[in-house]
Amino acid sequence: MKSLMCLLREVLADAGTWCRVSTTLDCKTVERRVEEEGLPFLGITLPTFGKDLEKGLDQGYVDRQLFSGFARSKGSGELPVFLQGFLGLIFDPTSGRLLDEPSVLAIQAVRQITLMWAKMYVAPEDLPEGRARRMMHRREAEAIRKYVQCEQEVREYDTLRTEQNIAQFERVGMLLWADVLQQVDEDIYYGRLVPKHGPGATADRLVGNHKYEQAEWTSRLEAVLPSLEHLLPSPSYRKELDRVDYLEPGAERPVKVITVPKTLKTPRIIAVEPACMQYTQQAILESLVGHLEGLDNPIRWLIGFQDQEPNRRMALEGSLYGDLATLDLSEASDRVSNQLVRSLVARFPNVGQGLDATRSRKADVPGVGVVRLAKFASMGSALCFPIEAMVFATIICCGIEDALNRQLTKRDLYGLRRRVRVYGDDIIVPADYAVTVVGKLEAFGLQVNTNKSFWTGKFRESCGREYYEGHDVSIVKVRSMLPSRRSDTPELLSTVSLRNQLYKAGYWKSCAFIDALIRDLRIPFPRVGEESPVLGRHSFLGYETQKICPDTHNPLVKGYVVSAKAPPSHLEGPGALVKWYLKRGVDPFEDKDHLERSGRPRTVSTKPRWARAY
Numbered sequence: 001m002k003s004l005m006c007l008l009r010e011v012l013a014d015a016g017t018w019c020r021v022s023t024t025l026d027c028k029t030v031e032r033r034v035e036e037e038g039l040p041f042l043g044i045t046l047p048t049f050g051k052d053l054e055k056g057l058d059q060g061y062v063d064r065q066l067f068s069g070f071a072r073s074k075g076s077g078e079l080p081v082f083l084q085g086f087l088g089l090i091f092d093p094t095s096g097r098l099l100d101e102p103s104v105l106a107i108q109a110v111r112q113i114t115l116m117w118a119k120m121y122v123a124p125e126d127l128p129e130g131r132a133r134r135m136m137h138r139r140e141a142e143a144i145r146k147y148v149q150c151e152q153e154v155r156e157y158d159t160l161r162t163e164q165n166i167a168q169f170e171r172v173g174m175l176l177w178a179d180v181l182q183q184v185d186e187d188i189y190y191g192r193l194v195p196k197h198g199p200g201a202t203a204d205r206l207v208g209n210h211k212y213e214q215a216e217w218t219s220r221l222e223a224v225l226p227s228l229e230h231l232l233p234s235p236s237y238r239k240e241l242d243r244v245d246y247l248e249p250g251a252e253r254p255v256k257v258i259t260v261p262k263t264l265k266t267p268r269i270i271a272v273e274p275a276c277m278q279y280t281q282q283a284i285l286e287s288l289v290g291h292l293e294g295l296d297n298p299i300r301w302l303i304g305f306q307d308q309e310p311n312r313r314m315a316l317e318g319s320l321y322g323d324l325a326t327l328d329l330s331e332a333s334d335r336v337s338n339q340l341v342r343s344l345v346a347r348f349p350n351v352g353q354g355l356d357a358t359r360s361r362k363a364d365v366p367g368v369g370v371v372r373l374a375k376f377a378s379m380g381s382a383l384c385f386p387i388e389a390m391v392f393a394t395i396i397c398c399g400i401e402d403a404l405n406r407q408l409t410k411r412d413l414y415g416l417r418r419r420v421r422v423y424g425d426d427i428i429v430p431a432d433y434a435v436t437v438v439g440k441l442e443a444f445g446l447q448v449n450t451n452k453s454f455w456t457g458k459f460r461e462s463c464g465r466e467y468y469e470g471h472d473v474s475i476v477k478v479r480s481m482l483p484s485r486r487s488d489t490p491e492l493l494s495t496v497s498l499r500n501q502l503y504k505a506g507y508w509k510s511c512a513f514i515d516a517l518i519r520d521l522r523i524p525f526p527r528v529g530e531e532s533p534v535l536g537r538h539s540f541l542g543y544e545t546q547k548i549c550p551d552t553h554n555p556l557v558k559g560y561v562v563s564a565k566a567p568p569s570h571l572e573g574p575g576a577l578v579k580w581y582l583k584r585g586v587d588p589f590e591d592k593d594h595l596e597r598s599g600r601p602r603t604v605s606t607k608p609r610w611a612r613a614y
Contacts, residue, residue: 077093
């Protein structure tokens, strides 16, 4: 905590220098509140302050509804005392109205000071005994409760959805995705799908190479992806199927619902899929995404899976001209109804059968037991991301239809290019249609996060970047506690990344503090290029050279290098052949020991050694 406080003090000092504002009283306020409230003040209270600033920018003024929990002095008008020097450069202190020319530097400074802690996560066991740890456990329990409640709400919306809405959804879905779904349907029918294993955990606890020796399959999968063709290297090994347990729908293994680190305020809920489901989901995913992104898809610009830059460019334009809105959805994947997905693919029987066969129908929820799922899939399913994007895009176009009061045509779709885009739960739509689109999304059971959706002011946010009136006001975020020992490898990696991001953002005093912190741990911290494997300082002055490699003549520096080794996982026999046949491309395996070691490293460490400086 002490090191975090010191870092915040330096960030305040840097921001004060930028804006020519005194931060002495702000430092005292932070110190007092942290002493009283602990880490939640940084991870919860301050981010709420930052979100209230964004809300004020969007609506054009601040009032007593914003910045609650922070005192306002007599005669200070609508602005709180905390960070008043910065806020006075953005809003009129008396009326609270947004200034005609607010300081972009001050906007960025307030966001950096308050929101840099929003994504910081601390494991409950790392918190001191007492109130903070109890609050963390309560938040995990609350996240599980909301997961179950969300299931009930999805069922309710399934019953409340009108026939008119369903018919419109199916018709617009055909307009958007008919060509793509037809190609996927043919891939499934003609047996062109090739499954693969992902790197993540599975509900049946298979890891690494052991996934290629899976002994569970479902009767639903047999009709779409037969085990004879996808579990064995060739039919001559059919006797290997004697060890496979074929599960009927009632006996299928449920997904395992778990919480994973996200923020201090709330954990992320994901569902760990069984190996057979994960394996076959990847097969449909490859076909679906391949056709969605294919050059023969005329609306491939509508949704994205890998490139966030189009969303960011559109958010920048929206902040400058006000013609584009940025929307964000809460609990996005958990609110996509399976009934909606079935309606979307109703005219493509092989796609429908494939999605149903690879979808887990039940979830094992901690403290609740096994529940039947109404959602299509939780986060953790390989198909969650593309299917939800297709559903969101379809509903958005339904909303635009309502705003136009007529049916969309292909010509209309081409006119929406660079005006509509979906990347996960980050959505861009024309500002003129924003209210109608939001209403349509909510009518289909989705939940729009109004605190992170903007269309009236000059502030926009999408895919991790924020803009105000054409200026990038994005911030650097703290992801973990700062290291106190050389053995704190995850914290060290996160802190080095934090330092280099702060350097590029111009927070010189903050960088100097982190530099000193790392040197106090007796860790060499040389100046290196961005592509160097050495943990070092990035600098506009370039990299340093401590010696020249006699073989390659590359400049070298000595520093700490990340060492992460895959755990032992021996594979031989039919399983090894299956792994070879499933390999994509013609190049050999990158790791020559892939049959001896596989899977995510259990531990990550750092070792001092000589390595290239750039």
